[in-house]
Amino acid sequence: MTVKVEFHFDFGSPNAYLAHLVIPDIERRAGVQFEYVPVLLGGVFKATNNVSPAVSLQGVKNKGEYQQLETQRFLEKHGITRYARNPFFPVNTLKIMRGAIAAQKLGVFEKYVDEVYRHMWAEPKKMDELDVIRAAYEASGLPADDLIEGMEDTGVKAKLIANTEDSVARGVFGSPSFFVGKELYFGKDRLGEVEEEIEAQKR
Amino acid sequence: MTVKVEFHFDFGSPNAYLAHLVIPDIERRAGVQFEYVPVLLGGVFKATNNVSPAVSLQGVKNKGEYQQLETQRFLEKHGITRYARNPFFPVNTLKIMRGAIAAQKLGVFEKYVDEVYRHMWAEPKKMDELDVIRAAYEASGLPADDLIEGMEDTGVKAKLIANTEDSVARGVFGSPSFFVGKELYFGKDRLGEVEEEIEAQKR
Numbered sequence: 112m113t114v115k116v117e118f119h120f121d122f123g124s125p126n127a128y129l130a131h132l133v134i135p136d137i138e139r140r141a142g143v144q145f146e147y148v149p150v151l152l153g154g155v156f157k158a159t160n161n162v163s164p165a166v167s168l169q170g171v172k173n174k175g176e177y178q179q180l181e182t183q184r185f186l187e188k189h190g191i192t193r194y195a196r197n198p199f200f201p202v203n204t205l206k207i208m209r210g211a212i213a214a215q216k217l218g219v220f221e222k223y224v225d226e227v228y229r230h231m232w233a234e235p236k237k238m239d240e241l242d243v244i245r246a247a248y249e250a251s252g253l254p255a256d257d258l259i260e261g262m263e264d265t266g267v268k269a270k271l272i273a274n275t276e277d278s279v280a281r282g283v284f285g286s287p288s289f290f291v292g293k294e295l296y297f298g299k300d301r302l303g304e305v306e307e308e309i310e311a312q313k314r
Numbered sequence: 315m316t317v318k319v320e321f322h323f324d325f326g327s328p329n330a331y332l333a334h335l336v337i338p339d340i341e342r343r344a345g346v347q348f349e350y351v352p353v354l355l356g357g358v359f360k361a362t363n364n365v366s367p368a369v370s371l372q373g374v375k376n377k378g379e380y381q382q383l384e385t386q387r388f389l390e391k392h393g394i395t396r397y398a399r400n401p402f403f404p405v406n407t408l409k410i411m412r413g414a415i416a417a418q419k420l421g422v423f424e425k426y427v428d429e430v431y432r433h434m435w436a437e438p439k440k441m442d443e444l445d446v447i448r449a450a451y452e453a454s455g456l457p458a459d460d461l462i463e464g465m466e467d468t469g470v471k472a473k474l475i476a477n478t479e480d481s482v483a484r485g486v487f488g489s490p491s492f493f494v495g496k497e498l499y500f501g502k503d504r505l506g507e508v509e510e511e512i513e514a515q516k517r
Binding site: 158159160161167170171172173174176177180184279282283284285295297300303304 | 361362363364370373374375376377379380383387482485486487488498500503506507
């Protein structure tokens, strides 16, 4: 039986990036393909009244340090070396998330996701400025003009809003979020359970 | 090599209770014994400026529902049936946490922990009222008079404060928290990693 697995992502979440690096291993082991669904995390937060960890951890002793420790453990566990904190965090991702929808229409989505994640969290740049975005697209061999034109397309804008609203309607409140069938999982540390659920639903 | 494993707990945290139910399995598999360290969660929150999930989830759409889903999954995964939400939540745990220190001095700590957890989260009662506490102790065959007298002991009070301050100094910000040697783990969902770390430190 085919299992539908979704990854609702926004380039702005470092934890979503780290999940993105681990997903290929799960896909290979489980013989499934994750469907990447672009959502606007700012829109999710607005709709749910949730805030990012960067906000909720502010002024709380020990908790931020522990989150860093968990990130470090995740990097070590999965042998991840391609990760650098983005010095421009938080980056407004509206343009590059609209770009992700445009990339779907242009048939360059998979490469777009890999490359934009690289420009955000491996060789981090201020990816909310159009000239920076354009240069990054060009460096990656992506169709910069078409992508940037696509960001202004009414259909593209509407699709990103619809994805985001649909995601919230299905229970999402943050990033990264995963669905295995109808089952929601939140957080990069749920990838083990995501894989278990995939196996369970295959049976 | 002997591995030192600590569980910093407060009876007020339902997630700490659920961890408490799973710890015996880990102890048996790993051949270790968890040292239970009574801390006052209210004191941890005050010292770190952290808040309980009950507070942080207030007014946030989807997130509370997801936490309930995670609890449900935890119950199913571990076959836990002895769990009921405490209708008096949040219960002020100052008395019963002082009672835990008194129980250590009286040599009835292990039974005290099991029984008070039961009175909080399996057959839940308003365990911040002295008459309710006394009746619960008596029903459990615990030395009610000695425990209640112990709660007013200066040494007992000081020990609970010292435990709490020490816990925060070592990085704790919430409950449940675990140490394997010096390594801190937060949350009932880290018990798998706690067990892995125990095995790693045994080698």
